[in-house]
Structure formats: structure tokens, C-alpha cells
Amino acid sequence: MKSPLLSLPGAVPAEGVDEGVAAHYGDLFREQRALAEGTGFVDLSHRGVVTVSGDDRLSWLHLLLTQHVSDLPTGRATEALILSANGHIEHALYLVDDGTTVWAHLEPGTQDALIAYLESMKFFYRVEVTDRTADIALVHLPAGSITEVPEGVVVRETAYGRDLFLPRADLESYAARSGPAAGLLAYEALRVEQHRPRLGFETDHRTIPHELGWIDTAVHLQKGCYRGQETVARVQNLGKPPRRLVFLHLDGSEVYLPPAGTELRRADEGPDSRKIGVITTSVRHHELGPVALALVKRNVPLDAPLLADNTAAAQEVVVEP
Numbered sequence: 001m002k003s004p005l006l007s008l009p010g011a012v013p014a015e016g017v018d019e020g021v022a023a024h025y026g027d028l029f030r031e032q033r034a035l036a037e038g039t040g041f042v043d044l045s046h047r048g049v050v051t052v053s054g055d056d057r058l059s060w061l062h063l064l065l066t067q068h069v070s071d072l073p074t075g076r077a078t079e080a081l082i083l084s085a086n087g088h089i090e091h092a093l094y095l096v097d098d099g100t101t102v103w104a105h106l107e108p109g110t111q112d113a114l115i116a117y118l119e120s121m122k123f124f125y126r127v128e129v130t131d132r133t134a135d136i137a138l139v140h141l142p143a144g145s146i147t148e149v150p151e152g153v154v155v156r157e158t159a160y161g162r163d164l165f166l167p168r169a170d171l172e173s174y175a176a177r178s179g180p181a182a183g184l185l186a187y188e189a190l191r192v193e194q195h196r197p198r199l200g201f202e203t204d205h206r207t208i209p210h211e212l213g214w215i216d217t218a219v220h221l222q223k224g225c226y227r228g229q230e231t232v233a234r235v236q237n238l239g240k241p242p243r244r245l246v247f248l249h250l251d252g253s254e255v256y257l258p259p260a261g262t263e264l265r266r267a268d269e270g271p272d273s274r275k276i277g278v279i280t281t282s283v284r285h286h287e288l289g290p291v292a293l294a295l296v297k298r299n300v301p302l303d304a305p306l307l308a309d310n311t312a313a314a315q316e317v318v319v320e321p
Contacts, residue, residue, distance in 0.1 A: 037144070040179060041139055049132040052130075056127050072097050079218045080092075087230065103156070139164040141161050145161065192291055195247055245318040247317075248293070262282075264277035265306065278295055299321065300315075
């Protein structure tokens with residue numbers, strides 16, 4: 001779904017899974033600084049939006065999600081995962097309940113698979129699952145923003161800012177009075193700085209919550225059963241995940257930015273040594289320079305210097321080994 005904000009001056013379209021919104025509007029670092037200072041907004045209207053309404057919505061979702069939501073207070077933001085039977089991450093949902101309906105945004109293009117799964121689990125519960133992607137556009141206001149939220153718009157407020165579930169028909173008029181617009185690359189740079197994983201970027205078909213630190217923010221370890229709980233409990237009580245998320249400071253003297261998928265090796269073992277990890281997201285940050293998130297094997301020493309192709313990289317711990 002192509003955003004009308006791609007017609008704004010300087011807009012350069014994003015590619016891949018983020019196609020449909022602007023990557024930037026001509027000045028990546030200015031846009032980052034604006035967000036960091038709490039001004040502007042980000043068009044995330046390409047993301048999926050799904051609602052769950054009905055009297056049983058919270059108790060029903062509680063049975064399916066990794067998060068404790070049966071008593072979720074109205075207006076409180078949370079995040080949750082849906083796992084496979086083997087405990088691998090399939091969906092990441094960013095939730096808020098408005099008192100009658102649970103609103104969730106999720107990765108672009110994943111809403112059909114999520115809805116198919118939810119519909120298969122309805123049974124006798126009084127719930128209605130609806131795809132709202134066509135009529136609701138997600139807009140992000142950064143932390144510290146004093147931009148007014150239109151009356152009646154559902155808001156999901158977190159430490160990183162506010163997510164607005166805005167009627168898609170109002171997107172252009174909202175942008176005209178709430179600028180300046182910041183592109184997705186600016187948003188992603190701050191996400192990497194904040195060490196926040198993203199489904200499909202930091203995850204693959206075998207990722208489990210412990211590897212990314214999602215065990216602390218999207219999983220409730222004392223709630224009842226849900227699909228994949230056995231794996232979560234086993235790793236929590238008896239073992240360690242095979243990989244861990246790290247934050248990388250990349251050599252700033254290099255013009256080249258190693259892209260996602262670049263293999264990592266230990267620098268002290270040379271460029272032809274065995275692979276010990278992979279970059280999952282790399283960005284240019286307005287203050288930190290080139291940085292990245294990466295998954296490495298759990299037993300890689302914390303102080304081991306790394307190589308991404310021929311680019312030197314220093315680790316910062318996100319998930320403890």
C-alpha cells in the first residue's frame with residue numbers, strides 16, 4: 001500500500017519489506033536529530049493493523065500470546081509474540097486495548113498469516129478479528145513530542161514514543177500540521193541505538209525469544225500455557241540460547257556499510273576463519289556513526305574484536321551470554 005506522503009518534497013521510497021513509505025526526505029541525519037529531540041513524526045502506514053473485539057478478547061489472546069494480557073489495563077501498551085510449537089518466533093505484536101477493542105500493529109505483509117492463525121483458534125470464544133490495514137495508518141511520534149493527537153485516535157504510548165492508529169484518510173492532513181516528516185531510515189537508526197529487535201530482521205526461522213532479549217519485554221514467564229511455552233521454560237530453567245543479540249560499533253573510517261546478512265568472524269582469527277555470526281540490521285547514526293545489530297554465537301567472548309567482511313567491529317552486550 002503506497003503512502004500519499006511519498007509525494008512530499010524530497011521523499012525517497014523505501015525498498016524491500018518497507019516499500020510503500022519514505023526511506024528519507026532528503027536529509028537522513030537531520031531527520032534523525034529531529035526524532036531524537038522529540039519533534040516530527042514517522043510514516044509507518046505500511047505496517048499491518050489488526051483489531052480484536054468482543055467480550056472474550058483479552059482472555060482469549062492470553063491463551064495464544066507469550067504475554068500476560070488477561071487483565072491488561074485500558075490504554076497500557078504491551079508487546080507479545082506468537083511462537084511455533086517448537087518455540088520459534090512467528091509473529092510480533094505491539095498491542096493496546098482501548099476498553100472495547102485490542103489494537104495491534106505488526107510487520108508489513110504479516111497480517112494475513114496472523115489473522116488466519118487467530119481465526120483457526122476462535123472456537124467458541126466471543127471475539128471478532130478484523131484486518132484494519134486498509135483504513136488505518138500507523139504514525140509514530142518520538143518520545144518527548146508535544147504534537148497534539150487528534151480526538152478519538154487510539155494511541156499506544158511507550159518509552160520510545162507514541163504510536164497513533166490514525167484513519168488512513170486523515171494521513172495527509174495530519175502530516176501537513178504535524179511535520180517535519182522523518183523517514184524510515186531515521187526511525188531504524190534510533191531502533192538500532194535502542195537495541196530493539198525487529199521481526200524478519202533480527203529473526204530467522206529458528207529464532208527463540210531468549211536470543212533477542214524479547215524474553216524481558218514480550219514474554220511473561222509466570223503465565224499459563226501457550227504454544228511454544230515448553231521451549232521458553234526449558235531455556236529459562238535449564239540452559240542458554242545458542243545465539244545472542246549484540247550491538248556493533250563499526251569502523252567509521254570505512255565508506256562501506258556492511259549490509260544485513262554480512263557474515264561476522266573473529267578479527268584475531270583472520271578473514272578466512274569460521275563464521276561466528278551475522279549482521280541483522282546496519283545503519284548510519286547521526287552521533288554514533290556506523291552501527292549495527294547482529295546475532296553471534298553465545299560462546300563468542302565479549303571482548304573479541306570482530307570483522308564484518310573487512311570492516312572492524314566492536315561488540316556491546318545486549319543479551320548476556
